[in-house]
Amino acid sequence: MKEVQSKREANKIQKKEAFLGAAEKLFAEKGFENTSIDEVVKHAGLTKRTLYQYFQSKEDLFYAVALKGARQLYEASINALRLGENTREKIRLANLAHLTFFRDYPDLFRILNYLPANRQNIEASPHYQEIRHLDAARMEYLGSLAIAGASDSSINPNLDMKKAVFFGFFSAFSLLYTAGFMDKSVWNTLSIDEGEFLEFGFDLLANALK
Numbered sequence: 001m002k003e004v005q006s007k008r009e010a011n012k013i014q015k016k017e018a019f020l021g022a023a024e025k026l027f028a029e030k031g032f033e034n035t036s037i038d039e040v041v042k043h044a045g046l047t048k049r050t051l052y053q054y055f056q057s058k059e060d061l062f063y064a065v066a067l068k069g070a071r072q073l074y075e076a077s078i079n080a081l082r083l084g085e086n087t088r089e090k091i092r093l094a095n096l097a098h099l100t101f102f103r104d105y106p107d108l109f110r111i112l113n114y115l116p117a118n119r120q121n122i123e124a125s126p127h128y129q130e131i132r133h134l135d136a137a138r139m140e141y142l143g144s145l146a147i148a149g150a151s152d153s154s155i156n157p158n159l160d161m162k163k164a165v166f167f168g169f170f171s172a173f174s175l176l177y178t179a180g181f182m183d184k185s186v187w188n189t190l191s192i193d194e195g196e197f198l199e200f201g202f203d204l205l206a207n208a209l210k
Contacts, residue, residue: 016054018044024065028107032062032116059121062111063128069108073101074134078141086154087145091165092206095172099198102176109180142169155209168205175201
């Protein structure tokens, strides 16, 4: 009996992964708006009825794909925050973890930062809610750095510590977001290497907190 249940569970996981793989490929190539459920089903080699056994809506499927990236990014950033020897270094390392994710998974980065129009379906998506939970946990961790920053002297004591911590984090993310959705030909026009510019920007932000 257990063996039968195990096979059923394995089959369910396999089908869900087939949908997620097809959806990630299509969302990356065509974007959310230009990808249909019918296309996902066709690429997965399954049926629409089966898809809706795993995902409530197209938005839920989209955020199931995004959740894959959110989990990777959360783990990488939290690990980086634990490594830094002081608050400013923790912020710098967390930002570099985001840069690594941006470089290694550019499609997932763009998917993770795209917002579909149907707010009702978004809010109803359990996968979206899990992403929100991960974001909230990360923000809570960052908030705790304000207390540490006040005692380790790595951030200018004349600054509002909480605002300084989130400035260092959000400003770096804004750089990545801009670069992620910008035409790559801009870097050629400017004769600037994208990666070097982003690392320079992150160091500049970290130094601004001294």
